Every structure is written in C-alpha cells, then in structure tokens.
Amino acid sequence: MFIKSLGEFELIHRLKDLLPPSGPDVVVGIDDDAAAFTPGNDLSLLSVDAFVEGVHFDLRLISFRQLGWRLLAANLSDIAAMGGIPRLAVVAMALRGDLQVREVEALYRGMADLAERFDVAVVGGDTTKSPDRLFFSLAIFGDVARERLALRSGACAGDAVLVTGDLGRSRAGLRVLKSGKAQWLKRFDAAVSKYRTPVPRVEEARFLVERFPVHSMIDISDGLASEVHHLCQASTVGACITAEDIPIGLQTRQVAKLNQEEALQYALSGGEDFELLFTLPYDRSLEVAGALTDEFDLPCTVVGRIVAPDKGVKLRQGDKEVPLQATGFDHFKA
Amino acid sequence: MFIKSLGEFELIHRLKDLLPPSGPDVVVGIDDDAAAFTPGNDLSLLSVDAFVEGVHFDLRLISFRQLGWRLLAANLSDIAAMGGIPRLAVVAMALRGDLQVREVEALYRGMADLAERFDVAVVGGDTTKSPDRLFFSLAIFGDVARERLALRSGACAGDAVLVTGDLGRSRAGLRVLKSGKAQWLKRFDAAVSKYRTPVPRVEEARFLVERFPVHSMIDISDGLASEVHHLCQASTVGACITAEDIPIGLQTRQVAKLNQEEALQYALSGGEDFELLFTLPYDRSLEVAGALTDEFDLPCTVVGRIVAPDKGVKLRQGDKEVPLQATGFDHFKA
Numbered sequence: 001m002f003i004k005s006l007g008e009f010e011l012i013h014r015l016k017d018l019l020p021p022s023g024p025d026v027v028v029g030i031d032d033d034a035a036a037f038t039p040g041n042d043l044s045l046l047s048v049d050a051f052v053e054g055v056h057f058d059l060r061l062i063s064f065r066q067l068g069w070r071l072l073a074a075n076l077s078d079i080a081a082m083g084g085i086p087r088l089a090v091v092a093m094a095l096r097g098d099l100q101v102r103e104v105e106a107l108y109r110g111m112a113d114l115a116e117r118f119d120v121a122v123v124g125g126d127t128t129k130s131p132d133r134l135f136f137s138l139a140i141f142g143d144v145a146r147e148r149l150a151l152r153s154g155a156c157a158g159d160a161v162l163v164t165g166d167l168g169r170s171r172a173g174l175r176v177l178k179s180g181k182a183q184w185l186k187r188f189d190a191a192v193s194k195y196r197t198p199v200p201r202v203e204e205a206r207f208l209v210e211r212f213p214v215h216s217m218i219d220i221s222d223g224l225a226s227e228v229h230h231l232c233q234a235s236t237v238g239a240c241i242t243a244e245d246i247p248i249g250l251q252t253r254q255v256a257k258l259n260q261e262e263a264l265q266y267a268l269s270g271g272e273d274f275e276l277l278f279t280l281p282y283d284r285s286l287e288v289a290g291a292l293t294d295e296f297d298l299p300c301t302v303v304g305r306i307v308a309p310d311k312g313v314k315l316r317q318g319d320k321e322v323p324l325q326a327t328g329f330d331h332f333k334a
Numbered sequence: 335m336f337i338k339s340l341g342e343f344e345l346i347h348r349l350k351d352l353l354p355p356s357g358p359d360v361v362v363g364i365d366d367d368a369a370a371f372t373p374g375n376d377l378s379l380l381s382v383d384a385f386v387e388g389v390h391f392d393l394r395l396i397s398f399r400q401l402g403w404r405l406l407a408a409n410l411s412d413i414a415a416m417g418g419i420p421r422l423a424v425v426a427m428a429l430r431g432d433l434q435v436r437e438v439e440a441l442y443r444g445m446a447d448l449a450e451r452f453d454v455a456v457v458g459g460d461t462t463k464s465p466d467r468l469f470f471s472l473a474i475f476g477d478v479a480r481e482r483l484a485l486r487s488g489a490c491a492g493d494a495v496l497v498t499g500d501l502g503r504s505r506a507g508l509r510v511l512k513s514g515k516a517q518w519l520k521r522f523d524a525a526v527s528k529y530r531t532p533v534p535r536v537e538e539a540r541f542l543v544e545r546f547p548v549h550s551m552i553d554i555s556d557g558l559a560s561e562v563h564h565l566c567q568a569s570t571v572g573a574c575i576t577a578e579d580i581p582i583g584l585q586t587r588q589v590a591k592l593n594q595e596e597a598l599q600y601a602l603s604g605g606e607d608f609e610l611l612f613t614l615p616y617d618r619s620l621e622v623a624g625a626l627t628d629e630f631d632l633p634c635t636v637v638g639r640i641v642a643p644d645k646g647v648k649l650r651q652g653d654k655e656v657p658l659q660a661t662g663f664d665h666f667k668a
Contacts, residue, residue, distance in 0.1 A: 034381035039373030047368035050426035092384035139473030
C-alpha cells in the first residue's frame with residue numbers, strides 16, 4: 001500500500017506502534033506538540049543531523065531498515081563524542097507519496113532496533129511530503145554530568161591522539177556496494193555492514209570519560225584528517241599524526257587495492273566510520289588502549305601527538321612530515 | 335558570492351557571527367558535536383519540524399529573512415502549546431550550492447530576529463547539500479515546570495473551548511501573495527505579515543498556564559477543525575464548535591470574498607495561524623478572555639464547548655449541527 005493511500009495520520013499511528021515503549025522519564029511522547037521528559041544529568045545535550053537522498057544515501061545501496069539504523073547511529077555518535085548518554089530522538093521525514101507503507105515502517109524498525117539497543121526513546125517528529133527527493137532529519141537529546149563532558153577544545157600539547165576501531169572501513173564498504181559485484185558483497189561483509197549499520201561508540205565513550213582524563217574528543221564522521229583539524233582548531237594546538245600507526249583493517253586494504261586506491265586515503269578522508277578520536281596525557285595512552293580493548297574487544301590505537309600550535313597539523317610518513325590536508329567532505333566545494 | 339565558492343566551513347563560520355550571543359546556561363554552542371547546556375525546569379520539551387521547498391514555502395512569496403523567522407516561529411509555537419519556555423534551537427539545512435551567501439545569511443538573520451525576541455539560543459546544526467530542493471529542519475528544546483505542562487489530552491466535558499487571536503488570516507495572506515496583485519499586498523498587509531512572520535503565542539501560553547486551570551492546549555498549525563479533532567481524540571471527548579463565534583478578521587473576510595471563497599473555511603482548514611486552542615472550566619472562560627486581552631491586547635474567544643465523547647465533534651451553524659470535518663492538511667492524501 002502507498003502512503004498516499006493510507007494518509008498522514010494513519011501512517012503516524014502505525015509507525016508509533018513500531019517503537020519500543022518509552023521509560024518512566026518520558027511524560028509525553030509522540031502524541032503531543034512536543035515530547036516532555038525529565039532532563040536527567042546536570043548538563044543537557046542537543047544535536048541535529050540532516051540526510052538527503054542522493055547526497056547522504058542511495059536506496060539502491062541501502063535498505064530502508066538499514067537506513068533507519070544509520071540515521072540514528074549518526075546522531076548517537078554525536079552524543080557519544082560529548083561523553084554523553086543519548087536519551088531521546090525526534091525524527092522529521094519528507095516522504096514521496098508513492099513510497100510503500102512497509103518501506104517507511106522498515107525505516108522505523110531500523111531506528112527502533114538501534115534505539116532499543118541503546119535505550120533511546122524515539123518520541124515523535126514531523127511527517128511531511130516531498131514531491132521527489134527524500135529528506136530525513138533527526139534531533140537527539142542526551143545528558144551528561146558536567147565533569148564528564150568531553151569537548152573538542154580541551155587538547156593540550158603533549159597529549160596522545162587515539163582512535164577507536166579501525167578507519168576507512170565505511171568508505172571501503174561503500175566502494176564494494178557501488179561496484180555492484182555480488183561476490184565482493186560476501187567477501188567484504190565487514191566493510192559493507194560498517195557502512196550500512198555502524199555501531200556508534202556510545203558505551204566506549206562513556207567508559208573513557210568515566211575512567212580516564214580525556215582532554216578532548218570528537219567522532220570521526222568526515223574522515224580522520226578533517227576531524228584532527230577540527231579538534232586542533234578548537235583547542236588551538238597542532239598535531240602530528242603517524243601514517244603507519246593509523247589502524248586500517250584487512251578488508252579495507254583489500255578493497256582499496258582492488259580499486260587501485262590508497263587505503264590510507266580511505267582512513268584520512270573517507271567519512272562515516274563513527275569511531276572516536278580523543279586525546280589524553282601521553283603517559284596514560286597505553287593503559288587506556290588496553291582497557292578499551294579488554295572491556296569492549298575493540299582496538300584503540302595511538303596515532304599521534306598533540307604539539308604546539310605553531311607546529312601546525314602534520315602527517316608523518318616514514319621520515320617525512322607533510323601538512324595533513326583536511327580532505328574531509330565539504331558539501332559545497334565537493 | 336555563491337555558497338559553493340565559500341565552502342561549508344567558512345559559511346558556518348559566517349553564520350555563527352549572525353546569531354545573538356547565548357547566555358551562561360549554554361556551556362557549548364555551535365562549535366562542538368552537540369550543544370551542551372543546563373536543562374532548567376523539571377521537565378524538558380523537545381520537538382522537530384521539517385520545511386520542504388515547494389511544500390511548506392515558495393521563495394517567490396517569502397524572502398529568506400522572513401523564511402528564517404517563520405521556521406523558528408513554527409517551532410516556538412510547539413513549545414508554547416505545551417505551556418513551555420523555548421530555550422535552544424538547532425537547525426539542519428540542505429542547500430543548493432548556487433545559493434548566494436547573503437541569502438543564507440538573511441535566513442539566519444530572520445531566525446536571529448525571532449530568537450532574540452524570545453531569548454532563544456540558536457546553537458548549531460547541520461549544513462549540507464541538496465542538489466535541488468531546499469530542505470530545513472529545526473529542533474527546539476524547551477522546559478516547563480511539571481505543574482504547568484499543558485497537554486492535548488486534558489480536556490473535560492463541560493470545558494469551554496477558546497482560541498487566541500483570529501483565524502484564517504495566514505491563509506488569507508497566502509491567497510494575497512499568490513494573487514500577485516501589488517495593490518492587494520498593501521491593502522491586506524496584516525494578512526500578509528501573518529503568513530510571512532507570524533508571532534508565536536509563547537508569552538500568552540505562559541500567562542495562561544501560570545494563572546488559569548488550563549485543561550488542554552494545542553497550537554493551530556493545521557486549521558481549527560483538524561486541531562479540535564486532535565484535542566478531542568487525545569482527551570477522549572467530543573466538542574461542539576459554534577461557527578458564528580469563530581473569530582475572523584476583516585482582512586480575512588475581504589480576501590475570502592474577493593476570491594469567492596468562504597472565510598469560515600480559511601479559519602477551519604487554513605493552517606499556520608499559530609494561535610492557541612485551549613480548554614478550561616466554562617465558568618473561568620470570560621475571565622481568561624478578558625485577562626488575555628488586557629495583558630496582551632490580543633482577542634481571546636470562546637468558540638465552543640467540550641461534550642461527552644458519544645456526542646462526536648460537531649459544528650453548529652445557525653440552528654443546525656453538522657459533523658466538523660477534519661479538513662486540515664494531510665500531506666499524503668492532499
């Protein structure tokens with residue numbers, strides 16, 4: 001059935017039933033002009049992201065259910081990067097009338113899958129029409145104790161620069177999907193699922209800010225190079241990143257090779273890995289990497305050091321140091 | 335200058351400078367992964383709206399500055415309808431690369447105009463590309479003391495149904511703009527500004543929930559008929575609205591007449607008046623109407639009564655009672 005046959009209000013009614021019940025902290029959810037809830041910790045967090053068909057996603061490469069997951073994952077990653085606990089999400093959708101009801105339901109199911117995993121309530125939003133291009137926007141509310149808040153701006157010269165997981169895998173997954181080669185999809189399944197259903201590092205970020213003196217943190221949504229620049233700019237510091245130390249997985253290397261591309265470039269400028277980039281005093285860096293691996297079975301790697309601002313932002317490759325180009329995606333210049 | 339020449343990050347930098355400085359409750363604004371702020375009252379409020387070019391706005395009928403105002407106004411109205419205080423907004427924009435920098439700046443200025451008036455901090459968002467259709471989404475955070483919270487679901491049989499201001503004026507303004515007649519624009523200036531730069535009833539709603547036993551409240555964004563249905567459905571009650579009592583301004587009547595349309599239909603199904611619809615015990619209704627007029631110089635009118643659910647939702651016209659059709663906009667069926 002088309003959503004235009006069902007109508008806006010009946011559609012909203014159906015979607016509501018797909019969401020996990022919200023906890024006692026939510027006084028009113030999807031049924032009123034706004035959601036009402038108890039705020040929790042002493043600091044509140046708020047973020048919004050937009051997702052445009054043909055720019056952020058292509059429905060030939062991702063299912064509606066995976067897309068729903070991915071939209072929420074990007075938002076959760078923003079809250080994680082602040083050291084926060086995601087609590088509630090609201091979603092705005094501009095939909096074509098000829099979408100199937102089951103397609104929109106699948107999108108909500110994908111959101112519900114991830115929402116349930118992180119105990120996030122999806123509490124409403126706005127459902128409207130687009131004549132052609134699909135648009136989604138998610139806003140997320142979270143909270144954090146003031147002493148746990150992790151900003152981009154706290155990095156100090158001497159800090160170690162660390163990243164969770166491995167980088168460039170999402171880009172590799174996208175390359176596999178765009179190739180259209182069925183055997184690649186199977187062979188590079190880990191890359192493909194990193195692209196389609198990334199798991200935001202919410203628990204890992206909480207663990208970090210609770211146990212370690214994290215000076216600064218940001219999530220990697222635009223590629224390592226761009227995020228290092230954001231962090232250095234906000235903190236008024238420089239950085240030196242060591243190319244050989246950037247963690248790149250086997251599948252990422254293989255996909256890059258098959259495409260005659262540099263795996264390093266996937267890591268530096270491929271976006272949407274949703275890993276964490278953070279800094280803390282160098283003498284704690286081995287300890288934190290070990291703790292994160294022990295607790296979450298997730299690699300955590302020192303990739304460089306924060307230096308004085310006049311040293312700039314550099315990439316060390318072998319014996320050479322070159323300026324690290326902020327090659328992340330610029331939406332308008334791209 | 336085109337925004338594609340300026341680039342995403344320089345654009346964001348410029349837009350930031352247009353926003354009023356945020357208060358001490360905002361710990362981090364536009365510069366991090368999420369905004370961080372103190373939550374305020376014991377209940378938090380969150381809402382999101384989407385605005386699609388060609389569906390919600392037409393740049394031939396509204397300037398970028400007016401559009402910025404209008405986007406935020408719609409959001410503020412949602413918080414008002416809960417009896418809340420709007421605090422922070424975040425905005426997601428999908429923009430064409432060939433927009434002028436000054437156009438996007440004007441949009442932000444329009445938001446800043448209204449944000450300043452209501453002491454709302456605009457604390458960031460997401461700026462991204464759309465190949466064609468413009469898309470905006472605003473999310474708003476507000477707060478409210480639990481005992482002030484006004485829901486759709488509290489209406490009781492016997493309540494008076496009241497509305498602020500006059501209805502159908504925004505629709506009349508849109509008709510004037512669509513006519514393209516320059517002399518109409520001047521003659522019906524009040525209708526046109528109601529459409530372009532509506533003032534959300536934030537202060538009026540606060541006044542109401544602080545002084546009076548408001549049982550239920552909703553903002554009129556989809557026309558009176560549709561909102562009465564929403565409220566009755568949420569409260570499991572019926573209602574009887576008296577057509578003659580619905581406040582309709584002179585300009586609205588004149589515009590309807592010139593278009594050979596019914597002014598009553600503008601009020602019942604014309605959206606985006608952003609007035610308040612609320613119910614409270616009948617014996618307080620004259621007092622509340624007087625108080626609101628005294629305080630804000632704003633008409634407030636009893637338009638009907640809440641009745642038992644089995645009586646349904648009716649419109650009384652002269653001696654006749656007919657079912658009140660929920661003629662508000664359905665995005666998919668329309």
